[in-house]
Amino acid sequence: MSDQGPIKVMVVDDHPMWRDAVARDLGESGFEVVATAGDGDQAVRRAKAAGPDVLVLDLNLPLKPGVQVCKELVGHNPALRVLVLSASGEHADVLEAVKSGATGYLLKSASTEELLDAVRRTAVGDPVFTPGLAGLVLGEYRRLASEPAPAADADQPRAPELTDRETEVLRLVAKGLSYKQIAERLVISHRTVQNHVQNTLGKLQLHNRVELVRYAIERGLDDE
Amino acid sequence: MRMSVELPLWRALTGYRVLTMLYAVGLFATQYDDYDRPGIAIGYFVVLCGWTLATLPRVQNEAACTKRFLAADLTVALTGIVLTPLVVNDAHIDSGGPTLPSIWTAGSVLAYAIKGGWRWAAFASTPVAVANLIERGAPARDTIHNVILVWVASIAIGYVVEVARASERTLARALEIEAATRERERLARDIHDSVLQVLAMVQRRGAVLGGEAAELGRMAGEQEVALRTLVSGGLTRVSWASEDVSQGAVVRAVDEPDPEGPVDLRALLAPFAAAKVSFAEPGAPVELPPGAARELAAAVGASLDNVRRHAGEDARAWILVEDEPDEVIVTVRDDGPGIPEGRLAQAEGEGRMGVALSIRGRLRDLGGSAELISVPGQGTEVELKIPKASRGKAGQR
Numbered sequence: 001m002s003d004q005g006p007i008k009v010m011v012v013d014d015h016p017m018w019r020d021a022v023a024r025d026l027g028e029s030g031f032e033v034v035a036t037a038g039d040g041d042q043a044v045r046r047a048k049a050a051g052p053d054v055l056v057l058d059l060n061l062p063l064k065p066g067v068q069v070c071k072e073l074v075g076h077n078p079a080l081r082v083l084v085l086s087a088s089g090e091h092a093d094v095l096e097a098v099k100s101g102a103t104g105y106l107l108k109s110a111s112t113e114e115l116l117d118a119v120r121r122t123a124v125g126d127p128v129f130t131p132g133l134a135g136l137v138l139g140e141y142r143r144l145a146s147e148p149a150p151a152a153d154a155d156q157p158r159a160p161e162l163t164d165r166e167t168e169v170l171r172l173v174a175k176g177l178s179y180k181q182i183a184e185r186l187v188i189s190h191r192t193v194q195n196h197v198q199n200t201l202g203k204l205q206l207h208n209r210v211e212l213v214r215y216a217i218e219r220g221l222d223d224e
Numbered sequence: 225m226r227m228s229v230e231l232p233l234w235r236a237l238t239g240y241r242v243l244t245m246l247y248a249v250g251l252f253a254t255q256y257d258d259y260d261r262p263g264i265a266i267g268y269f270v271v272l273c274g275w276t277l278a279t280l281p282r283v284q285n286e287a288a289c290t291k292r293f294l295a296a297d298l299t300v301a302l303t304g305i306v307l308t309p310l311v312v313n314d315a316h317i318d319s320g321g322p323t324l325p326s327i328w329t330a331g332s333v334l335a336y337a338i339k340g341g342w343r344w345a346a347f348a349s350t351p352v353a354v355a356n357l358i359e360r361g362a363p364a365r366d367t368i369h370n371v372i373l374v375w376v377a378s379i380a381i382g383y384v385v386e387v388a389r390a391s392e393r394t395l396a397r398a399l400e401i402e403a404a405t406r407e408r409e410r411l412a413r414d415i416h417d418s419v420l421q422v423l424a425m426v427q428r429r430g431a432v433l434g435g436e437a438a439e440l441g442r443m444a445g446e447q448e449v450a451l452r453t454l455v456s457g458g459l460t461r462v463s464w465a466s467e468d469v470s471q472g473a474v475v476r477a478v479d480e481p482d483p484e485g486p487v488d489l490r491a492l493l494a495p496f497a498a499a500k501v502s503f504a505e506p507g508a509p510v511e512l513p514p515g516a517a518r519e520l521a522a523a524v525g526a527s528l529d530n531v532r533r534h535a536g537e538d539a540r541a542w543i544l545v546e547d548e549p550d551e552v553i554v555t556v557r558d559d560g561p562g563i564p565e566g567r568l569a570q571a572e573g574e575g576r577m578g579v580a581l582s583i584r585g586r587l588r589d590l591g592g593s594a595e596l597i598s599v600p601g602q603g604t605e606v607e608l609k610i611p612k613a614s615r616g617k618a619g620q621r
Contacts (some may be wrong), residue, residue, distance in 0.1 A: 107424075108421060131433060135504025185602060
């Protein structure tokens with residue numbers, strides 16, 4: 001980080017109060033706030049122009065929902081890291097944002113230190129999980145597993161599954177253990193814990209993309 | 225424009241009038257020999273055809289079908305009926321031959337029925353009955369038969385139209401209520417979101433400012449958790465009951481006496497979430513029989529009491545609900561000092577495991593279990609399990 005200059009952050013929130021407070025906190029802590037936006041359309045335009053490393057995104061936005069903003073921007077630049085900062089934590093929205101490429105989720109009630117730490121971790125590609133998000137992701141995998149399996153010959157993608165280890169790690173995250181504590185308990189390295197958590201998200205996002213492509217092909221959208 | 229229920233009726237009426245007009249003319253042509261004064265008959269049919277075709281737009285919908293039109297239309301029909309004895313020979317009348325407009329008359333009466341319901345239909349078919357009897361000159365059986373047929377049919381159709389209009393009104397009202405409810409929910413979401421933002425901001429700034437502001441911030445934080453739990457679907461929906469079937473979609477909220485069906489465990493556990501208690505759940509209903517859900521919730525409550533008693537007021541706690549295919553697992557973890565290995569049994573003897581594990585017996589009655597896991601430095605976990613088979617539907621699995 002040090003040799004590449006400060007991390008470039010963009011803050012998207014429709015409440016000016018929050019936008020300014022978050023931008024100020026980030027600026028004071030050595031991040032470079034390259035842009036802010038107050039609605040979905042603005043966010044998409046400005047993010048494409050400013051090219052931030054990390055997008056701090058509220059999901060409840062006017063004009064265009066945050067989930068859609070996340071989809072468009074990650075589709076445009078897969079290297080962009082998205083940290084969702086939400087007030088209400090509506091389950092469907094959060095899960096949808098994570099599936100479409102967000103790698104972090106934090107409630108607005110988190111402290112300033114937690115926020116700064118989350119942005120730093122998001123920037124280096126570490127998934128930022130709350131216990132609540134871990135619970136949702138576990139639930140999502142279980143729902144996918146309980147769906148009727150596609151016929152053996154069908155070219156449908158198989159539902160993603162967690163390995164036993166990944167499930168174990170995710171359960172510990174949901175119970176509020178830090179990565180460090182999880183590493184201690186399972187006698188694995190901190191890095192391995194991070195990899196496991198990252199994989200759980202990666203598989204969901206991949207499955208989501210495969211489903212989208214399959215849907216597009218079924219609907220004939222791949223035709224010239 | 226939305227298709228109304230009665231629109232097809234008006235279309236049918238339009239078709240009926242044109243077809244019966246052609247029928248009446250055709251009937252006249254085939255029975256030309258019966259006519260003493262065909263000139264008057266031809267004159268009447270010219271008027272009838274002209275009137276029918278010119279007034280086609282009048283029978284397209286309720287608004288166009290004015291009272292004046294209805295009156296004029298009925299007059300045309302009645303004139304035709306009364307004219308009949310003047311233009312045909314007596315043999316035609318005595319053999320029960322058709323009147324000049326014949327079944328075209330029914331179209332006029334049906335227009336009344338569709339416009340105004342069964343009362344209007346009864347009103348319009350009465351003069352038609354009288355005119356028919358005058359035309360025949362005597363209450364012959366086939367004439368009375370026809371008269372009653374027109375009467376009954378028009379009243380029945382009038383009644384059907386009234387019922388259709390009533391249900392259409394009910395449907396419109398229900399759609400209106402639904403739209404209003406959705407709009408209210410949307411507004412509530414926005415307002416809740418704003419309130420949450422402000423509470424979170426007060427909490428955040430309060431923590432920075434310290435002193436009295438910190439206390440305010442802490443209170444705002446408590447409320448933030450409570451409201452967030454509420455809006456993120458922690459509470460079950462009220463039940464709706466329809467009271468009057470004829471009112472269809474008109475419903476009211478009811479208190480469910482004692483739910484027989486499964487309840488969503490999340491709704492019972494969500495109120496435990498607080499500033500220091502995190503609540504993680506799968507994002508979909510976790511259904512259990514009411515008894516089992518209550519036992520589990522009670523066990524979670526007792527476990528949290530235990531955390532406060534043994535790990536201190538400042539200890540944080542995490543609740544995790546997992547909905548496995550064959551069981552429901554609820555874990556309560558705290559970040560207290562934990563219990564060193566080897567002391568677990570001793571702790572159990574001292575009552576250190578608290579009320580939560582005294583529920584162990586009750587959970588076991590439901591086929592479940594309660595386990596205590598403690599890792600030094602990582603707090604204590606109570607893992608509560610209830611098999612889903614205990615809901616009595618084990619045969620299905």
